[in-house]
Amino acid sequence: MNAPLNHPLPLLELDVLRTFVAIAETGSFTAASNSVFRTPSAVSMQIKKLEDQLGRPVFVRDARSVTLTSDGEMLLTYARRLLALNREAVSKFVMPDISGVVRLGSPDDFGERVLPSVLKRFAQTHPAIAVDVVIDQSANLRKRMAARQLDITLMTCTEDLTHPGVEILLTEPIVWAGAKGGCAYMREPLPVSLWEEGCAWRAAAVKALGSLGRGYRIAYMSAHTAGQRAAILADLAIAPLPKSFIADDLVELGAKDGLPELGNYRIGMAVATDASAPVKAAADHIRAAFDMFNETGRF
Template sequence: MNAPINHPLNMLDPDVLRSFVAIAETGSFTAAAARIYRTPSAVSMQIKRLEEQLGVSVFLRDARNVSLTQDGEVLLSYARRLIALNREAISRFVSSDVSGIVRIGSPSDYGEAVLPDVLKRFAKTHPAVAVDVVIDQSSNLVKRFASGHLDIALMSCVQDMDTGGGEVVFSDEIVWAGARGGQAYLMDPLPLSMWEETCVWRKNAIEALERAGRSYRVAYMTSHSSGQKAAIKTDMAVAPMGRSFLSDDVQILGEECGLPSPGGYDLVLQMAKNPSAPVAALGDHFRACFERFRQTGSFTGI
C-alpha cells in the first residue's frame, strides 16, 4: 500500500503579515504603506498574494474605507501573534548584547496591570537594556513624549480622537464601579472618586452625569488607581473605570442604578520616530501583551 503524500503548506510571509496588520490598524492602504515604508501599490500586491494564498478575501474595500472581513478578523489575531513571536525570537538571539536605556511612560492603571509582564519578557530578550518608567496622567505623558523625554508612552484618549500618529492598541468600555453590595450609588449627590480634570475617564463620566441631570460631588480625589480602588472597595464612592480592570468584589453600576454610560476610550501606543532596536522590540512586547488579553482576558483585576 502506498503511503499518502503530504503536501507541505506554504508559510505566511512575515513582511506580508506586517503590511496586513498595518492596513487593519490604519484602515488605509496609503497610511499603511507610509508606516512600513513601502508604496501603496507594493502593499496592494502583497495583500493580493495573501488572499490568493489563503483563498479568502481579508478586506472589504470601497471608495473611502477599508475594513476587515470575517476571515480577516481571524487572520489579524494570528498575524499579530506571529509577528510578535518572530521578533521576540530574533531579539532573544540577536539583540541580547544590545545596551542602552528605554524610557517608558504609562498611566497608573496600566502600569500596574501591564508593565510587570511586559518588562519581565523584555528583560529576557534585552538583558543589557535599562528601562526608566514614569507613571503619570495621560495629559502629562503627552507633553513628556512631545518634548522627547519618553521613547514609548501609553496614553488614554477619547475614542475616535486624533491620536497624533499613535497606534490604538486597546479599546475598552468605561463603566461605573462600586463596591459589591455597596450603597454609595444611592446617595444624593452621588459621591465620586476621581482623578484630575484632564483624565479621560473623568471627562466622559462627568459629561454623562450632567447630560442625565444627576447631581454629584467629588468625595475622593486621587491620581493613582490604588487610591481609587480603595475608595470603591470601602464604599466611600463610585468611580468610572475601564471594564477590564474590575474584579469580583466590584460591581458594575448601570442605568438600572441611575448611572448613565460614560462611553469608551482607546489606549494609544506612542513610539519615537525611527526607534532604536530595543524601543521597537519593547513596542512589540506591548502589542503582544494586549493581543494576549484579547485572546485570554488575562489582565489582573482590582
C-alpha cells in the same frame, strides 16, 4: 524515590516546565493554557507526563483551585532557574547585539496593573535592554514625549478625538464601579471618585451625568488607581473604571442602578520617530502584550 545508579535520569523538557510554572503562578490550568497557547487538555497531559517522570505529584487539585505540593514547591525553584538559564543562553545567540536603554512612560493605572508582567517577560527575552519607567498623567506624558524625554509612552485617549502619531492598542468600555454590597450609588447627590482634569474616564463620567441630569459631588479625588479603589471599597463613592478593572471585590453598576452608560476609552502608544533597535523591540513587545489581552482578556 531514587533512580537506580545504572539507569539514566529522565530529562525534563523546558516546554513542560514552562507550563508547570504558568500553572503555579496563575493557580489555574485554564489560565495557564492561555498563557502558553495550549489547550487545557494538552496542559493536563504535560503535567501528567511531568509527574510520571518524577514519580510524585506536583499539584493538589480540587474543584476550585490548584496548589503546589511540597515537591511542587521544590520543583518550582528549579524550574524557574532552568528556564532563566535557557533564556540567557539563547539570547546570547539570537539577540546578541540588541542592548541599550528604553525610556518608557505610562499612566498610573496601567503602570500598576499591566507593566509589571509585561516588563518581566521583556526582561526575560531581552536581558541586555534596560527599561526606565516614568509614571505620570497622560497629558504630561504627551509633553514629555514631545520634548524627547521619552522613547515610548502609553496614554489614555478619548474615543471621539484623533491623536496624530498615536497607535491605538486597546478600546474598552468604561463602567461604574462600586463596592460589593455597597450603597453609595443610591445617595443624593451621587458621591463619585474622580481623577484630575484631563482624564478620559473623568470626562466620560462628567459628560454622562450631565446628560442624565443626575446631581453629583466629588467625594474623593486621586490620581492613583490604588486611591480610587480604596474609596470604592470603603463605599465612600463610586468611580468610572475600565471594565477589565472590575475584580472580585468590586461590582459593575449600570442602568438598573440609575446610572448612565459611559462609552469607551482607548489606550494608545506613541513611539519616537527615530526609534533605536531596543526601542523598536520594546514597542513590539508591548503590541504583542495588548494583542494577547484582546484575544484572552489577560495580560
